[in-house]
Structure formats: structure tokens, C-alpha cells
Amino acid sequence: MTEIPCTHPRFASLKIRTLIEEGVAQGITSTAGLIAHGRGEAFDYLLGEDTYDFALEAMYEAVKVLKTAKHPIISVNGNTAVLVPDSIVKLSKIIQAPLEVNIFHSSKEREVAIANHLQKHGAENVLLPSSDTELTGLESNRRFVNPEGIAKADVVFVPLEDGDRCEYLVKRGVRVITVDLNPLSRTARTSHITIVDNVVRAIPALINLLLNTPTNSSKSFSNREILIRAEKKLRAFSQCS
Amino acid sequence: MTEIPCTHPRFASLKIRTLIEEGVAQGITSTAGLIAHGRGEAFDYLLGEDTYDFALEAMYEAVKVLKTAKHPIISVNGNTAVLVPDSIVKLSKIIQAPLEVNIFHSSKEREVAIANHLQKHGAENVLLPSSDTELTGLESNRRFVNPEGIAKADVVFVPLEDGDRCEYLVKRGVRVITVDLNPLSRTARTSHITIVDNVVRAIPALINLLLNTPTNSSKSFSNREILIRAEKKLRAFSQCS
Numbered sequence: 001m002t003e004i005p006c007t008h009p010r011f012a013s014l015k016i017r018t019l020i021e022e023g024v025a026q027g028i029t030s031t032a033g034l035i036a037h038g039r040g041e042a043f044d045y046l047l048g049e050d051t052y053d054f055a056l057e058a059m060y061e062a063v064k065v066l067k068t069a070k071h072p073i074i075s076v077n078g079n080t081a082v083l084v085p086d087s088i089v090k091l092s093k094i095i096q097a098p099l100e101v102n103i104f105h106s107s108k109e110r111e112v113a114i115a116n117h118l119q120k121h122g123a124e125n126v127l128l129p130s131s132d133t134e135l136t137g138l139e140s141n142r143r144f145v146n147p148e149g150i151a152k153a154d155v156v157f158v159p160l161e162d163g164d165r166c167e168y169l170v171k172r173g174v175r176v177i178t179v180d181l182n183p184l185s186r187t188a189r190t191s192h193i194t195i196v197d198n199v200v201r202a203i204p205a206l207i208n209l210l211l212n213t214p215t216n217s218s219k220s221f222s223n224r225e226i227l228i229r230a231e232k233k234l235r236a237f238s239q240c241s
Numbered sequence: 242m243t244e245i246p247c248t249h250p251r252f253a254s255l256k257i258r259t260l261i262e263e264g265v266a267q268g269i270t271s272t273a274g275l276i277a278h279g280r281g282e283a284f285d286y287l288l289g290e291d292t293y294d295f296a297l298e299a300m301y302e303a304v305k306v307l308k309t310a311k312h313p314i315i316s317v318n319g320n321t322a323v324l325v326p327d328s329i330v331k332l333s334k335i336i337q338a339p340l341e342v343n344i345f346h347s348s349k350e351r352e353v354a355i356a357n358h359l360q361k362h363g364a365e366n367v368l369l370p371s372s373d374t375e376l377t378g379l380e381s382n383r384r385f386v387n388p389e390g391i392a393k394a395d396v397v398f399v400p401l402e403d404g405d406r407c408e409y410l411v412k413r414g415v416r417v418i419t420v421d422l423n424p425l426s427r428t429a430r431t432s433h434i435t436i437v438d439n440v441v442r443a444i445p446a447l448i449n450l451l452l453n454t455p456t457n458s459s460k461s462f463s464n465r466e467i468l469i470r471a472e473k474k475l476r477a478f479s480q481c482s
Binding site for chain 1: 261273275280287380404423427475476477478
């Protein structure tokens with residue numbers, strides 16, 4: 001892997017990209033995950049690679065929901081595992097929610113590799129999907145869940161979710177919190193709370209809010225309004241200098 | 242590889258994605274190439290996956306420059322080789338420019354695989370980078386060039402270039418023509434002529450212009466103005482349902 005000089009104008013983005021590439025070598029990320037990461041890079045680029053008020057407000061709402069959840073679960077795929085292993089483990093401990101490995105393309109080996117990776121980063125409560133517990137009506141491998149995890153969760157925090165399962169969970173009455181750089185995606189539009197931000201910035205920021213912000217505010221929250229603001233930012237013409 | 246039904250709403254995009262994934266299996270595309278393709282997918286999606294006037298005007302200018310070049314070279318990386326092998330070979334023959342294999346991440350095997358792939362598609366003049374000929378001051382593997390190719394070129398046509406080398410070539414006085422779906426990228430902004438389009442559509446369209454359009458027009462060309470129009474189009478995406 002080429003060493004990236006820290007003076008490079010695209011250093012942060014290239015550093016993250018390297019993590020994803022290493023994830024493939026480690027059997028954690030899929031090739032489809034690489035392409036998905038590229039799509040995320042494009043949206044992040046257009047958004048100016050920053051965390052905006054619409055993301056912070058969604059995080060604030062997420063904090064409120066996570067703090068009052070009875071059975072919160074964090075659903076982790078390959079990209080999340082390689083991009084933010086330390087922060088996702090930390091989040092899991094703070095909100096006392098298990099990390100449930102759940103991936104779109106079926107691969108037992110990759111599920112185990114993800115679980116091992118999370119444990120190496122300090123995770124104490126990692127659940128694997130069970131072939132006996134299925135969300136009926138879903139096509140993708142995401143339908144297999146753990147009976148002690150997503151199957152009985154009242155709140156699912158799932159960065160980088162897919163549209164089908166998101167719709168399914170919401171229909172089932174589960175509260176879904178997601179992180180998605182595309183404010184127009186089905187996941188973004190279906191979730192109860194959409195944090196339009198890069199997971200690399202969003203998870204640490206969410207932890208910071210969790211640890212340092214009182215949650216007694218009664219400010220109302222509209223995900224639709226959040227997404228409209230995010231889309232406006234995405235459309236805001238910058239310049240080609 | 243999953244068979245994609247031709248009735249699928251994303252058929253064209255998924256077909257292209259399959260080419261790139263097969264390119265990895267054939268040792269032609271790198272994992273970084275997959276991520277780059279994902280970025281391209283997102284930009285193309287937002288642009289409505291179409292070829293616009295700003296792309297055609299840039300192609301028209303490219304035709305003029307290529308027809309009057311003394312030593313034109315086509316710089317080919319893994320993604321270009323798997324996405325448009327036939328058209329890039331055809332372009333090489335029409336403008337009598339060698340195809341020079343040049344990739345960002347060092348890999349002798351991948352360079353040879355790309356050259357073989359191009360030859361299988363009819364290429365007669367393929368150059369490989371030489372470890373003796375280096376563009377000094379560049380960090381990436383893109384610095385190694387062929388003494389009969391990029392090293393002495395006055396015009397480099399390089400779809401999917403990287404920002405560093407593009408800046409380098411331009412500083413050196415070489416005229417650079419690129420194809421880049423991101424009008425904000427360093428490459429797009431540094432090149433003399435930026436065709437903001439998908440290579441899959443752009444190379445055949447360029448060939449069509451080359452064969453069928455007289456070049457005696459004196460219409461002035463501003464790449465900056467082209468990029469502003471492309472960015473406006475990008476930010477004005479319609480609905481992604």
C-alpha cells in the first residue's frame with residue numbers, strides 16, 4: 001500500500017480509502033463495499049466533507065432515542081467495521097447495546113472476520129446472525145438476524161443500511177437511526193433519524209454528544225426537514241476556481 | 242457473478258459495474274479502481290447518466306487539439322482498459338497515438354495484464370512504463386513513463402487521471418485532455434480540456450466527432466466555463482427515488 005504524505009491535499013479522504021482497501025485484504029469488506037464507499041466519497045465531496053447543523057441535530061435526536069431505548073442494537077457491516085472500529089465499540093459500551101454483525105452479501109467467513117475485527121478493537125458483546133432467525137419477506141442476506149439482537153430490538157442504530165431492510169424494520173415498528181451521505185436514498189428517507197454525514201466524523205461526534213449533552217430539551221424533530229436541508233446543501237453551487 | 246435481467250431499472254449501470262468487478266478478477270482493475278468507479282457512479286447518477294452540451298463542446302475542442310498534435314499519447318489505466326477496450330483501441334488508431342499503460346498503484350503484473358487486454362482487443366501500439374524514465378518530483382507510480390510515449394508527448398489524452406500528475410504535466414507544458422465525471426476534481430480543474438462524462442459514453446462520442454466533424458471552426462474555448470456549467474447540472478439533479 002502506498003504511503004500517503006500528510007501534506008497531500010486529499011490526505012483525509014485517501015487515508016479513509018486505504019482503510020477500506022485494507023478491509024478487502026483482511027476479508028472484512030466486500031468488493032461491492034468498495035464501490036459503495038466510492039459513492040459515499042462523491043456525496044461527501046459535494047457536501048464539502050464537513051459535519052453540518054442538520055447532521056448535529058439528527059445526532060442530538062439520536063442521543064435522546066438511544067438513551068431511552070429498551071433493547072438498542074448497533075448493526076455493523078464490513079465498511080463500518082473497518083472505518084470506525086474503535087468508535088463503534090466505544091458507542092456500544094456507552095449505550096450498552098450489542099454490536100450485531102449484519103451484511104448484505106452472504107458470507108459466513110466475512111461475518112466471522114468482522115466479529116474478530118471488532119473484538120480485536122475491544123468489543124465485548126458481538127452477535128452474529130443466526131440462520132434460524134429470519135426477517136421473512138426480505139430478499140438479501142440482511143434478513144438473517146440474531147434472536148437476542150435485531151430480532152427483539154426496539155431501536156436499531158445502523159450506519160450504511162440498505163433501503164429494503166430499512167423499510168422492513170420501520171414497518172415492523174422498530175425505530176431506525178442511520179448514517180447516510182445521500183439524503184435522497186431510500187434508507188435516508190425511510191429512517192426515523194438520518195444523520196447525513198460521513199461515519200468517520202459522525203460516530204465520534206455522536207459519542208461526544210452522548211457524553212456531554214443533557215437530553216432534557218423538548219425541541220421537536222422532523223427527519224423530513226433535516227433531509228430537505230441536507231439536500232439543499234448538496235445542491236449548493238460552490239465554484240470551479 | 243449474478244446475472245442482471247435487462248429489464249432491471251439500473252441495467253446499464255449494473256452492467257458497467259460488472260465489467261469493473263470482472264476486471265479485478267482478471268488482475269486489470271485495482272481495489273482503488275473499484276472505489277473510483279463508485280465515485281463515478283454517484284456523479285453520473287446525479288448528472289442523469291447523459292452526455293450534455295458541455296461534454297460535447299469539450300470533445301469538439303479535444304478533436305481540434307488531437308488532430309494538430311505532434312506526439313499525442315493516450316494514457317490508459319485499469320478502469321479505462323476494462324470499461325472501453327474496443328473504443329480506446331479504435332481511438333488510438335484514428336489519431337495514430339500509442340496507448341501507454343500507466344497506473345497509480347505500482348504493479349508490474351497489472352501493467353502487463355492491461356497491455357495484454359488491450360492487445361486482445363486489437364491494439365497494435367501499446368507502450369509500458371519504463372523504470373528508467375521518471376517524471377521527477379511526482380510521488381505515485383504514475384511518475385514512471387515510456388521514453389517514446391508520455392515522456393515526449395505534446396498532448397496527453399488521459400481518461401481518469403489523478404490530480405498530482407495532471408498538475409505536473411500541465412506545468413511541464415503538455416496539453417492535457419481528460420474525461421472526469423467530477424467537475425470539481427483537481428484533474429478536472431487543472432486539465433486544458435475536461436470532458437465531464439462517463440468514459441463509456443465519451444470515447445465512442447469522441448470517435449464519432451473525430452470521424453464526422455470538420456475542425457475549421459474558430460469558436461473560443463474556456464474549460465473554466467465548461468466546468469461551471471457541468472457543476473450547475475450536477476447540483477441540479479432531479480429526483481432520485
